[in-house]
Amino acid sequence: MSEVQYTPRELLACVAARLIKDGESVFVGTGLPLVGALLAKKMHAPNMMAIYECGAVDPEPRVLPWSVSCSWTTYKAPIILSMSSVFGHSRAGYADVGFLGGAQIDMYGNINATCxxxxxxxxxxxxxxxGANDIASLCERVIFMGLHLPERLPERVDYITTPGYLDGPGARERAGLVGGGPWRVITHLGVMGFDEETCRMKLISYHPGVTPEVIQQFTGFELLIPDDVTETPKPTEEELRILREEVDPCQLFCF
Amino acid sequence: MSHANDRLFDHKLAREWKLKKSRAEKDKRMTLQEAVATLVEDGDSIVETGFAYVRGPMAAYWEIGRQRKKNLVGIFTPGGMNTAWHEFGGLEGAHVAYVGVEMRGLISPFRRGVEAGTLKIYSEWSHGALALALRAAEQGVNYVACKSMLGTDIMRTNPYVREAKDPWTGEPVCLVPAMYPDVAIFHVHHADKYGNSRIWGPSVNDTAIAVAARKVIVTCERIVSSEDIRSNPYQVIIPHYCVDAVCEVPYGAYPGDMPGMYYFDRRLQERVVRIEWKTKESTKEWYEKYILGTKDHYEMIQLIAEEEGMNVLEYMKRLEQLSCDASYFGLGYWGVGGERDWKYEEVAKRAI
Incomplete structure (x- = not known):
């Protein structure tokens, strides 16, 4: 049997898509989160509802959009709200998952997109x-996607644009934040989550061809590595087919 | 003359100004050159409308560049290609929620300005909080208490917002004051000559901004009759009494996206953002050739079309058609591929 061939970004998109459950509402940021959300909707989560900060709710894009606001993103949306309304609805409790990117993320899941x-x-x-700060402040749980390099995963980010667990347990509550905070971090090396007690980033699975040691080497802080870490399942042929033929046929994001 | 920042949260000044505006149905049509010359003053704060690169008033922004307006203060929620003004004296500082073009990257002139310390960032925001500042002005409240930005460095680098205790629950909240920009320019699909403006696609913050801003210019793809607006007011997002000038500017969002009509000029945007504006020198060359070196928006489009060797306007309409058939946008035959958009063919002919 021949090996399934895929690029790192394709793997990222597939892993991201799998984290979205059918029936959930997902506040989608630009870039790879867009790809992951569209892939999920075409695979196992047809009843997933996407929310975009321009105000579009549950659109049905035919082509991979270039922006979270453009006409391809808003295509067939049953309603297009104002920007303050979509964030307001998230605060009210209508957004389950926030799906973000950014330049840096630290051990407590704080994200830097400023400097x-x-x-x-x-x-x-x-x-x-x-919209990243609002998404992470107001959605119930947050998924972050990005590249895995030591300077991109430092112990402390240079500037907290978007709140994770701030400086540790209880900090979100003390700050008055609403949503539950960071839940998963997907990089091109592995999938991370957060320790319930310490709120520190922990490894959940490493991608095929990578080891936990390599991931630690590419992380700027001490990553918690539990005994039960597993290998991330490879993209299936079906996932790759839908990704390549239907979601991103021009390889705008997954190159 | 006070600094734009001193006027930005002054609700009394904003009200005084608006009490003087005419409520009458007055013909406010004028050329874009005239509108920019009379309503945009050096040192004004100017707020981005639409979603910057989606239904943004690009023709007006390039006109501001041509008229060499000085020391504007940008309010970017988000902000896009007009930040290039900075390297030509047009942009002195900014209140920023976002400046960039998403996956196409950062805007180099903005980045260079901030890194060199020549472009001042007066305050950091999130999209949600800045949207609320404008919404507060529209709703007539002094401030709103929200749950964005708490616990982050944004609170530290924004002198206008405050953390406070909710008087009922004692929980921390972020207080966002109502914001009143000096100038707002909108690009819309249809407007009547009085300024009532209709759009397709996302309104983003536009209704709030129209009420919040002191001076308002509307540029539109087409001027329609007042009857047309009155018989179908459902997508009208800006009322005439807010508007000071109405300019008919087909393709006014170029090279941005105009929902239901034309998509981004992807080739141009990608090339400009990633290559042409990479250095200060190459930005100057581009800006002098395409903005300062052309007499108006159409001469610029013509120049770009000649160099691309293609009909860029037709290309953008085709791109839009890829995903949006007119019926789903509710644009009927006004929109992409429609029979009655003869005017666009005219403009396209002029531009090619």
């Missing part, structure tokens, strides 16, 4: 929060 280096004199100025 690399000192805020006053940044080495790199990034985009800023966009």
């Amino acid at each position: 690399i280096g000192d805020y006053e004199h940044p080495r790199v100025r990034l985009t800023g929060s966009g």
Whole structure:
């Protein structure tokens, strides 16, 4: 039997899609989260409802959109609300999962999308929060996707744009935040979750061809590695077919 | 003259200004050049409308560039290609929730300005909180208490918001004050000559912004009759009394997306953001050639079309058609592929 061939981004998209359950509402950020959400909807979660910060709820994009706001994203949406309304509805309890990207994430799941280096004199100025802060503050649980490199997973992010568990247990409650906080971190090396007691990032599964040791080497802090870590299941032929033929045929994101 | 930031949260000043505006149905049509010349003043704060690169008033932004307006203060929720103003003296500082073009990347002129310290960031926001600041102005409340931004560095780098205790529950809340920008420019599908404006697709924050801002310019794909608006007011998002000028500017969102009509000029946007604007020198070259070197939006589109060797407007309409047939957008024959969009063919001919 021939080996299934796939790229790291394709694996990321498939792993992300699997984390979405049918019937859930998902607040989708731009980039790979968009791909993961569309793939989930075409696979096991046809009743999943996507929410976009431009105000579109439950659209049926025919083509992979270029933006969380463009006409392809809003296509066939039964309602398009205003920006403040969609965030308000999330606060009210209508958003189960928040699906985000970002430049850096730290051991407590705090995300930086604002600047690399000192805020006053940044080495790199990034985009800023966009809807990410609101999504992570208000949705019930948060999935983060990104590349796995030591500088991208530092012990402390240079700037907390988007709240994870802040500085540890109880901090979200003390700060007055509503949602449950970070739940999964998907990178091109593995899938991470968070320890219930310490709120620190822990390994859940490593991708095929990677070991927990390698993942630790590429992480800027001490990753908790429980005994029961497993290998991430490879993308199935069906997942890859739908991804390549229906979700991202032009390889805009999954190259 | 006060700094734009001193006016930004001044609800008394905003009200005084609006009490003086005419409520009459007055013909407010004028050219884009005229509207920008009279209503956008140096040092004004200007708020992004639509979703910056989706239904953004790009023609008006390029016109602001041509008229060399100075020291504007941007309010970006989100912000896009107009941040290039900075390198030509047009943008002095910004209140930022987001500046970028998503997967296409960061906007280099903005990034360079902040990194060099020449472009001041006056406050950081999240999209939700900045949307609430504008919504508060529309709802007539002094501030709103929300649950965004708490516990993060945004609270530390935004001097306008405050953490407080909810007087009922004692929980921490983030207080966001009502915001009143100096200028807002909208690009819409249809407007009547008085300024009532109709759109398809997401309104984002536009109704709130129209009420919050002191000076409002509407650019539209087409001016329609007042009867047309009155007989179908359901997608009308901006009322005439907020509007100071109405300009008919077909393809006014180019190279951005106009829901139901044309998609991004993906080739151009990708090339500009990733390559042409990579360095200060190449940005200058591009801006001088395409913005300062052209007399208006159509001359710019014509120049781009000649260099691309293709009909860019037709290309954008085709892209839009890929996913959106007119019937689903409810645009009927006004939209993509429609029979009655003769005017766009005219403009396309002029541009090619």
